[in-house]
Amino acid sequence: MAAMRRLLTDDACVACGAPRVGMLTLCAPCRRSLVRVPDETAAAAAAPWPELASVTGLWLMEDGSAARALVHALKYRSMPLSGIPIGERLARLPVPASLRGCPVVPVPLHRVRERERGYNQALYLARGLVSAGGGGAPIEALERVRADPSSTHLARVERAAGRSHVFLARLELPSGPVLLVDDVFTTGSTAASAARALLAAGATEVHAVVVGLTPARRRALG
């Protein structure tokens, strides 16, 4: 499998090109440059979205940051397996004890996009997260029925109607909390839309866990 060969043989840091060791695709200095998401930034990201019980992010996605390069490589450089060690780091984030063992659902791509890319990066993140927690497999509970991200206007219409036009649930979920896994949280409209579909399918709370959170000023801009 080309993607497997690539992860194992491409030992250059995806951010700066320096030699690297270890499973994370960054060299040691770039790893050290990663900035953890402050609690207040995560809380501010969740605040506009009542559908999301919480948002937990790993690293700030500043322009030019190693975090951005890491996520870019995961999504666009045919390096799906690089999502596993990142997902394992997601498992170390502090989440309430009540969420341990709850269903882990990756945000899906539209099938056309997934066919182009060859994989859904969020599924690999979810696999890493689940494996580090000793659980079973992620649950692919959602289908993305619209390729485009929802506009702000449409997001408002959806929220008013209490439903999602971007995602459909493929199965019923047990009553209880769900962890929703994605690579990046920008405005939150994608996560909130996915959360609406999960809530409609039986989940009682949706907690978003993401690798990269864009700083608040970027969210404010758009």
Ligand SMILES: [Zn+2]
């Ligand atoms: Zn580097």
